[in-house]
Amino acid sequence: MTQKKGARVSEDAEELAHVPLQAILLADSFTQKFRPITLERPKVLLPLVNIPMIDYSLAWLESTGVEEVYVFCCSHSKQVIDYLENSQWMCQKNFSVTTIESHNSVSAGDALRLIYERNVIHGDFVLISGDTVSNMSLTQALQEHTERRKKDTNAVMTMVIKQSKPSPLTHQTRLGNDELYMAIDPDTKQLLYYEDKADHLKGFISLDKTLLADKPSVFLHNDKQDCYIDICSPEVLILFTDNFDYQHLRRHFVKGLLLDDIMGYKIFTHEIHSSYAARVDNFRSYDTISKDIIQRWTYPLVPDVQFFGGCMTKLERQGMYKASEVKQSRSAQIGPFTLVGNNTSIGDNSKISNSVIGEGCNIGSNVSIEGSYIWNNVTIQDDCKLRHAIVCDGVVLKTGAVLEPGVILSFKIVIGQQCVVPAYSKVSLLPQPTKQDSDEELEYDADSTGGVAENPSVNSTLDASNGELTSEFSDTKCWDSAEVGVSGAGYIWSVCEGGQEDEWKHSVAPIPADKLTELMQYSNDDVDLSTQDGSVLPPSGELRPDSDIANSEVDDNEDFKDDSVYFEREVEATFLRAVHENVKQDNVILEVNSLRLSYNMSFADCAGAIFYSVMKLALETPHSTNSELFKNVASVIATWGGLMKHYLQTIDEEIEVIMKFEEMCLESAKEFSPLFAQILHLLYDKDILQEEAILSWASEKEGADESDKIFVKQAETFIQWLKEAPEEDD
Template identity: 35%
Template sequence: MAPKLKNKQLATPVVKGKKGKDVVDERFQAIVLTDSFETRFMPMTSTKPRCLLPLCNIPLIEYTLEFLENSGINEVFLLCTNHANQIQSYIENSKKWNSKSSPLKILCVVSMESHSIGDSMRDLDNRGLIVGDFLLISGDVVTNLDFSKLLKFHNEKKAQDKDHMLTMVLNKASPLHKTRSYKDPAAFVLDKDTNRCLYYQSIPSVDGKKSSINIELELLEDAGEDLIIRNDLIDCQIDICSLPVLSTFQDNFDYQTLRNDFVRGVLTSDLLKKTIYCYISNDSSEYASRVESWQTYDSISQDILSRWCYPLVPDMNLTEDNSYSYEFNNIYKEDQVVLATTCKIETCTCIGRNSNIGEGTIIKNSIIGKNCQIGNNVIIKNSYIWDNSIIGDGSNLNHTIIGSDSIIGENVQLFPGSIIGFNVKIGNDKTIPPNVKIIKDGDNYEPDADIIGEDGEGFIYESDKEFDDSESTTTATESNTGFMYQVKTLNLSDDSINSFTNKKMKKRNNHKRRFSSNSMMSENLQFESELELEDEDFHKEGLATVLRAINNNHDIDTALLELNTLRMSMNVTYHEVRLVTIQALLHKIVEFISTDTLLPKEATTKIFSSWGKMFKRQVFSNDEQIDLLSILIDEISKLNQEYNQIVLFISVKVLYDLDILEEEQILKWWEEDKSNEQVKSLLEKFITWLQEADEEESEEESDDDEE
């Protein structure tokens, strides 16, 4: 977590004292938007505000407040609209935040008449509570950013540019990063030298296809020599704002949203003449993302369990009533959890206090709340069971969410994307189809006994499509790739931006502007993603296919089918298939190592043991074994020298144990390939063992022949 700052490090506005003297106001204030004014979490948010929904069994708002506390901020305003009374009650009943020793002074500002972020900001300005620069943050942010670096960047830009009014925090992410927004992707045009934001535009996909942005170059007339277009950035709505931000909202009542209206409006205004800068975190240990959809809810939950957000992990026990302990394989359990002797608790699983797990039950990549009763022979995978819920014997839950105080009967099948609201009851032997949402109360809905059962309690929720901006309905095939995660959205990748130039503007400018794109790099393993107009790029699509399979734990046959279909459609060789497969596996290994999730040996063993089997359908001859080894050494040599030897040794040994690489071909490659000798130093021990084993076998065969 970022070190706590002393007040003197923060912005220090000057106010008038009682006798007219200047007094330094040492407060640094933060505004927390507790409502996103969206319906993506319906029907859950019809009962509870989004900021109080549980993430790894902790209310979302706790992650935001933890960041503010560790940033040295001492006064926080919670802008409350929807379910404001619940938020007020939560803060009042918190032993940590509502006590004399509380590190934060928290004030709930109720704005019931607000219907957008713009309305809330105007209401806050009317109250006159903000005295200087302030932090504006969404109440669904999970981050361990070092605030001191952000503040230093903001103050430097403010000193250099008198028109600077806003610093946006953006987090660099790979094209396939799970917490990137596929619902609201956006492009940022930045000055390469200063990170000044020159243009912003959202780029939603059109019918699942790639989109483009049109830039009027008049907007870039005052820009520097080098510009970059980025859409590889996670915008988690953490901003440092100056006071003119509030007055700008006040003067422009058509500004309703923070990005599409305010930021875009400021950047394109001929009157305001204000500037916006972007602070881009390049520290791999820093994590920042918003729980903006069910897809990111699932992704961030798994990131927390995998300890990528450290120290924001369950065993840090952020709230006073938590008692989690960490066990091997990313398993977390609280006190008084009862586990049957034959149940299996597998990787990335969290179980809350007083929960009971029955005989023969299997739980994997899932979170079980407090006081839950899970029956016998239940299968729960990639699912989230909130507090006080009951799951009957023999039920099967896959990529689903169960709200608090709900009852799922015996032998119930819940398919991917299904959401069961608070206090719902599903009868025995029922099947909940993909993406069906069920709520407790439904005055405007019809009960469906075929789905919830005769003794069930609940109604099928159907959103008002005119106003509901939640994820669109997907088919079962689309859903099973991950919780509310649509594969078709991956069409909107970092190669999907086409920039168009104005020829008249080009002639007027004597200098040429160089547009560059971002690159995706994990330590020394680099997969470049350049701005191209080509739609068919096997390297990009193949890499995406394998990484998607690993991240969503697909079965290998499905991954191979997708990859082979792609190979045939683009008419590439198996060499290219082997290349993207190796790059994807190494990328995942580096992720594990760089986030301190696993040691190099463990990470390589895990990935190659599970996914190295793909090469059985990619390597068919002795020459192809040699080619696989050549690709392996070339790609591993690009990794960090601290562990690339270990990765090579383990990967070759595992592929040998899987009978993908034969002893004779390994030895032949070793004799012929003299490159990257330093990387091979550890592997030499394995080669020596193979040679000795080969000699012993030859001697035994010779003795047998003589006999």
């Protein structure tokens, strides 16, 4: 009897092991945040570093062992279905993708109710949206969820979260999301409270005292990011079916379960540290995640790894990627953290930095592109200037056109000669809808042809088969030359009432320094922006880019548990752009100050980041001997010493620079190690470091371990000379 019983258990375990892991992917965001672009193309098909967003989501699901994916399509459903049917995802081994189409669903709740009716989900499943980018492993989260379910059938969901410190000024994360408040049981990881609305007065919230009734302790966090990756039990679908008030996944479903003390359903959290997970929720997160991909936080989902279809690009120095068929003038400059797509041409003396350029683009001469996203088949004529803009497929910018920060140009826009498009403008060939949806979760009501049902004037201009503009409409319309220039084409949408603040908070453009200064002046929060409190939790977990890549920007041993990693990257990108484009030092200081406020960093952090960037530049300048490397350092310091000195206002900041130099010599730039004493002397001679700072640093090392005294001993002669020098002077 005992043996048979054991055999039965073994068979059951084997049978359970073969149940395919399923996922639901929502290919509709049910929001209006990407208008006017999403009036013509679904969000999941918008390019993210030249690859449609949905491909990142599907590539991640396949890598985690998911075997069956159900893609729910609503807005522009035909475009999504056609794309998937013609993609490689339909022919992958052990990975099936099935589309479920709806023309009546206006929310995630409607989508999940429809999926429940189809009876396709047979066990626990992963729930994500098609704008999710991640490289995390699901193994541990799935195991935790399964173990909890065995002990408590009311444990219906596990939410993936990670650390993300919001700005004390904007109360937003680096992804542009509002500050999130979560109460979590530290022992069980059960979620007890969730509030993502930025309507709390001075950060104070009211918690029900019953939360503490049977809990020894509860941790309240405002430093967590919701990754919008959920592991759900089948009961989740049933709960949506039983409660038609559940429309929004977080605002209705999660909060509803947390407040319902009758049914007893529970939600738990799984926090990731060494992996990446984020969702493209607005234009700011589009910009942030694009930069993260280029800077390789998302490895292996990076441009030079062909994890799905698309043209292969090659990684060059300083985060530059180029496809094989790029025609670049010898005098054109492609700066750091930039990708240029296939069959794109770049004319004489044009400068591009921190940008993504699509395929088939024609960029003329003397063009300046900074921090922008140029999609496919865009024509940019001579002398144009673009800063922090998104330019969709088929756009034409005529000679001398200027796009100020935050501009969005939807498909096939034409900007006339010398026309200046004001900051944060959104331009579309479609007129702005006169009727705004009352339901904030509804992007728009899609009819069976994929047109826009809410506005007849919009519907009449769309081709029913693919949602693109008809040529008749674009050829015969007379446009306002005061808005888009002579011979231009497009409508500039007006900003909705009360929406001015969202324009710069959620834009691809950095928050302007004057806005940050204004926020700092009017903020009542007791936050000291001049110091970095070591007790503050880190922003994005323990991120590690792949370490085997040539010219890797970050060493394996570097600590990723701090916001300073992101800040240092941003400062380095700013500095390199200044070097390549001859930006004035005052403008560099303005940009670094803006970053300092945005990331809540101190002057010491700025000093360390600037020093790191300057020394990296010297290291990457060609050299073959230590003597040549030292000459590089002397040259770079002669040029940029004033910038470093600006952030060295106290002895503490100077000591921070010396410690930063030690760290570089030990980890990321060991080539400097034999030159430590010489370079320290050079920094003293150039008045970058004062005698007091060097002696204080040496004094602090007196009680340290021998391993921490390597560079003090190397500089021993110089330090002794400093101690004796005043006596000789006397």
